[in-house]
Amino acid sequence: MATTPRLSIGDTAPDFTLADSRGEDLSLSSLRGRKVVLYAYPAASTPGCTAQACDFRDSLSSLQAAGYEVVGLSPDPSAKLAAFAAAQGLTFPLLSDPSKQVLTAYGAYGEKSLYGKTVVGVIRSTFVVDEQGVLTAVSYAVKAKGHVAKLRRDLAVDQRP
Secondary structure (H helix, E strand, O other), X not given: OOOOOOOOOOOEOOOOEEEEOOOOEEEXXXXXXXXXXXXXXXXXXXXXXXXXXXXXXXXXXXXXXOOEEEEEEEOXXXXXXXXXXXXXXXXXXXXXXXXXXXXXXXXXXXXXXXXXXXXXXXXXXXXXXXXXXXXXXXXXXXXXXXXXHHHHHHHOOOOOO
8 A cells, every 4th residue: 555645734624524423424514614623543442542532532621712623533433433432421523434535535544653564554643624624733643642732732722621
């Protein structure tokens, strides 16, 4: 598999419509007029993805107060996402992309290094989309732990919950 093309700051965020953890469709275009933090993660209920989701959960009120909506994206089916959201008290949308088409469009699916081996999978990534649908921040291969705190610093979002 060739390297997946990556997005850059200033690109228009690819639009999508995907089912969330409740089986309801959510489109990026439906969030136009709001700033969106879209984060891609490999698999619900794994240690790293749980830590990252809980960091977003714990930062949600301050991100929302600064005008950001948080949306998670993974290849997991909606039922698995629903169980994950319930178990971790996640109140932001978790989107299901089993075809990996949206993940690929964002450059968040492809070759990556895992424990020194090249594998194909979800590349943990974060995208910040402005009110007009333009990317204002793009981060690939982010760490599960500590990334939300760095994102908050980069966005100048109050560090208090």
